[in-house]
Amino acid sequence: MSKNIPSGPSPDQDSRYWKKNITVLSCILVIWFIVSFGCGILFRDWLDVHFPKVGNAPFGFWMAQQGSIICFVLLLIAYSFLMNRLDERSGYQSPEHH
Template structure:
């Protein structure tokens, strides 16, 4: 595999990770906080309706978790394509 092919494969896989993680973030923030809020409000967390909780705090927690997932995925991807330091 040439360096150019290696770089293309690296970025293709990187963009796939980004798309998937942004899709998860969108579904949690927009989906759970806005679209599915009425259904989720039938459940409670800590005395608050689940739809409200996702809109106020849950999507932020998921975003922070996604940052750490992205770091882990990128470290593995860097090692796979020998771009690690």
């Protein structure tokens, strides 16, 4: 009495899935680095001069304090969306999504 258990993704599909996973993660981390280190530290003075103030704060200061946090939350949402879509396309859905 053997049950018909789906075999799951093949090793080739696993390899493609992990390459796409690493690509998504790398893009998210590059954006995170640019926003946190770039806007918050490296380009802060340039942003202060070339962008309008946000409230009473110069734009570079605002990005270092508040804008980067907003961007991080948006990155988390984007990561969740992109990984759910990749999981769906690659056959790695959890059982409750069927």
